[in-house]
Amino acid sequence: VDLEEQYDKLYRYCYWKLRSREAAEDATQETFLRFYANTGYAERGKAMAYLYTIARNLCMDEFRRCPTVPLETAGEPWEDREAETLLSLSVRAALDGLDEEERELLLLRYANDTPVATLAELLGLSRFAVYRRTAQARQHLEQLLKEGEE
Amino acid sequence: MTMKRAMKQALRQAFTPPEPENKRTFLRTLPSPRLSTAAFVRQQAGAVRGWVWLVSLAILAAALRLLRTADRADLWSLAAMMPFLAVTAVAECARSRTYGMDELEKATRFSLKSVVLARMAVVGLAHLMLLAFLLLLGGRVGWAVYLLVPYLLSTLLGLAATRRLRGREALYGCFGAAALVSSGAALLQFSGTAWLEQAFYGRWLAVLAAALAATAWESKQFIRQTEELTWN
Numbered sequence: 001v002d003l004e005e006q007y008d009k010l011y012r013y014c015y016w017k018l019r020s021r022e023a024a025e026d027a028t029q030e031t032f033l034r035f036y037a038n039t040g041y042a043e044r045g046k047a048m049a050y051l052y053t054i055a056r057n058l059c060m061d062e063f064r065r066c067p068t069v070p071l072e073t074a075g076e077p078w079e080d081r082e083a084e085t086l087l088s089l090s091v092r093a094a095l096d097g098l099d100e101e102e103r104e105l106l107l108l109r110y111a112n113d114t115p116v117a118t119l120a121e122l123l124g125l126s127r128f129a130v131y132r133r134t135a136q137a138r139q140h141l142e143q144l145l146k147e148g149e150e
Numbered sequence: 151m152t153m154k155r156a157m158k159q160a161l162r163q164a165f166t167p168p169e170p171e172n173k174r175t176f177l178r179t180l181p182s183p184r185l186s187t188a189a190f191v192r193q194q195a196g197a198v199r200g201w202v203w204l205v206s207l208a209i210l211a212a213a214l215r216l217l218r219t220a221d222r223a224d225l226w227s228l229a230a231m232m233p234f235l236a237v238t239a240v241a242e243c244a245r246s247r248t249y250g251m252d253e254l255e256k257a258t259r260f261s262l263k264s265v266v267l268a269r270m271a272v273v274g275l276a277h278l279m280l281l282a283f284l285l286l287l288g289g290r291v292g293w294a295v296y297l298l299v300p301y302l303l304s305t306l307l308g309l310a311a312t313r314r315l316r317g318r319e320a321l322y323g324c325f326g327a328a329a330l331v332s333s334g335a336a337l338l339q340f341s342g343t344a345w346l347e348q349a350f351y352g353r354w355l356a357v358l359a360a361a362l363a364a365t366a367w368e369s370k371q372f373i374r375q376t377e378e379l380t381w382n
Binding site for chain 2: 008011012016024025028029032036087088092095107110
């Protein structure tokens, strides 16, 4: 994973935790600075799990400091792919119905393509528990989508 | 159970945040830590295979035994051992080629070129120190020429072989070169001419200079073959 890809994934993660572009960008950059301040770790691999851990802690601190920030409207770069955009808009609406943990799992697993082993390490769960909770979050999301259609 | 592709795509899109504003500037100025040269060389020294050090130590032990008497006949035996010392260095530097990993290592974080250079430096310096230790201990610094000539000739032939051969054949080529030089030393010893007399010292020096230049050139070619893969 190159630096830019790491940045994008962390920024996405922080954005969905903090719901503010500025705060997410600050948290992402602070994550990198803290990561590289610990030079010993940088040579040992598993960088992404460590980066997520730092970002998670930073987001928690930020959320405690300033808990209510409205979600900004993300860019809409898919005007020419109407079907997908409509589905993604429904999904976005349904995501708000999920709890924080479910949203975090779906983001990390499906939007950031985080391996199950990394997720297990990050969330302090067994691999089996990660699979189970991800499936539950997905089912909950699908249920909310069905309810939205009705 | 796998998620439908459209759903995955929709999730990815739904989680898309607004474009970050300062990403490029931040990444350009990010002070990412770099491994120091000394730390890198130390790391590579640790990766040198154990048998390289074992063979070197075995040759040192044998040489120390010979140096007790320190006569001319023993010098030939010492000279005949040097090619096998050289072959350990060449085999270590050509390890990636021998096992067919060179193409992969050309594109890894530490490129093959820097790894080979670091290992050449580590093993080469260790051998030079070994030679210096031997000669100082025996009080025969002048003998350095007689030992360096077979060492460099074997290195030269070994590098040439590994540049032209691949896989196990390269390793056999190295050992063949070492055996050739070693038996050459034995032939000289029994040729009936006193090659180690002072009269021939100038010729030894000339051969040493030529071997040094040829080995430097061959090393350069060898390193050039390990240049990183470049795209477009």
